[in-house]
Amino acid sequence: MRFSRIWLFLIIPVCAAQAQMANGNADATAPEMASRDATFQSKVNLVTVPVVVRDRDSHALGNLTKDDFQLADKGKPQVISKFSVEASASSSKPQRPDISIGGPDDTPGRFLVYLFDDLHIEFADLARVQKAAIQHLQTGLQRSDRAAVMTTSGQNNLDFTDDKSQLQDAIMRIRPVQMYRHNADGCPDIDYYVADRIRNKNDQQALNMEIQETIICANLQNLTNPQQSAQPMVNAAAARELDLGEQDTRVSLSVLKDVIRRMSAMPGERMIVLVSPGFLTVSSEALEEESELLDRAAHSNVLINALGARGLWTSQEFDASQPGQSSAYVQQIKAQYQRDSMLAQEDIMAALADGTGGTFFHNSNDFNEGFRKLASAPEYVYLLGFTPNNLKNDGSFHKLKVSLAAKNGLTLQARRGYFAPKKNAKAEDTAKDEIDSAVFSREEMHDLPVDLHTQFFKPDPADAQLTVLARVDLKRLHFKKVEDRNHNQLTIVSAVFDNNGNFVRGTEKTVTMRLKDATLARLNSGITLRTIFDLKPGTYVVRLVVRDAEGQLMTAENGAVDIP
Secondary structure (H helix, E strand, C coil): CCCECCCCEEECCCHHHHCCCCCCCCHHHCCCEEEECCCCCCCCCCEEEEEEEECCCCCECCCCCHHHEEEEECCEECCCCEEEEEECCCCCCCCCCCEECCCCCCCCCEEEEEEECCCCCCHHHHHHHHHHHHHHHHHHCCCCEEEEEEECCCCCCEEEECCHHHHHHHHHCCCCCCCCCCCCCCCCCCCHHHHHHHHCCCCHHHHHHHHHHHHHHCCCCCCCCHHHHHHHHHHHHHHHHHHHHHHHHHHHHHHHHHHHHHHHCCCCEEEEEEEECCCCCCCHHHHHHHHHHHHHHHHHCEEEEEEECCCCCCCCCCCCCCCCCCCHHHHHHHHHHHHHHHHHHHHHHHHHHHHHCCCEECCCCCHHHHHHHHCCCCCEEEEEEECCCCCCCECCEEEEEEEECCCCCCEEEECCEEECCECCCCHHHHHHHHHHHHHCCCCCEECCCEEEEEEEEEEECCEEEEEEEEEECHHHCCCEEECCEEEEEEEEEEEEEECCCCEEEEEEEEEEEEEEHHHHHHHHHCEEEEEEEEECCEEEEEEEEEEECCCCCEEEEEEEEEEC
């Protein structure tokens, strides 16, 4: 979801602040106030680690404290600086003071996204999970729930609703999408997993296996040196499949990240049920994307449950007596690579569930039971936060280990690790993620002195104009003095969500200030930023985020408006 770049009108008590809005490169002739896009930089490398602790009967425990946990980063003990416990709405145990459950009485208590991976699922598997999902909707959703149906292809999406018939229709419209799919009829037949083994892992066994297959399928047996002729064909096919697979992975992870961002704006309990056979995340770029995705989910308290849509699978058997088949030995090796590929595809499902406190239901054909288990969250999820000591921006993987001071038969499910940032990471990418996370959240922050006010006007019964006013007190801002000017930048995002938590629209703008001392003194009473939205009558939530560049401080506030 992108914010439209709509002009934010500035209501300033002193006209001199805008009197010098003339062109010029020198600071002395630069305008004192102007609007343009800007970027942000993160201040703190806080790593959040969701943890679920279960007893011998697989019940999640919620009575542990920070001192019960030990956390190590690359084997080095870390200080747990942030600790909280999230309790699901279904928890029947007494609530502790530091546990938050559900949302306000006048808002839906639980939001679920049923995310179907139509880019990877086969038609037969899809038909089985669709049938189970329809049955699940009859009894698995409560009156206070809001659910959405989404796909990795972006087709046949349905936004949040409590209408079960619409949800069922959306699920039944889903079909497998052929985009980025491997063509098993090619010669040579190389999938993404084997292509990665050949091109990136220097796997000679995989290379020789595909050379032998290519000699057969391309009828190269009678050549003087068939291996020499087959190898370029194998390398070219592997390169093509590698490009296709990497694009497929980027799209799949991008969709997941967008869904998590959408979920972070919802009140109450937030859960994704990912229905997929899995997909490969073998490249370092994909693994970094996965780590960032888990960061976003952990900070937003979004839980991911995963359903293995392949069900109970067995390896494919080959008949070496059939024409066009290579030797039984080569086919046996190929079967092993297929088994390894399926396991590797499921690894992302397990990582997403473990890394967010969710459940991975797989290797079973009882999809009715799968949906039943995955439609509920663990009773308790612990959120451990720490700031790594002397973290180097080298992009390396940091393996995490969470343990208990006294196990006593308890089991742990926790995030496996994270990637350190890279030195050459683009500041604008980091900035976009940070501002998006703040907007699509309900957490309030008050680092900057900002007052939020809303008012609406109805030119006719069917239309309305909503005005969002943000008053910023400049006296408490930090300015950088350059010669006779006081420099800072304010980035303001105003967003509107409907009563179901769906994003309606938003605006984003950065105000650049190069104020002279006299102008800054006159503006002690502050500036007011005004944004106007054209809306239909209804109940809305307004989210305002204001961030300054010099102090790197942020304010995020919520407002509610009911337009009759």
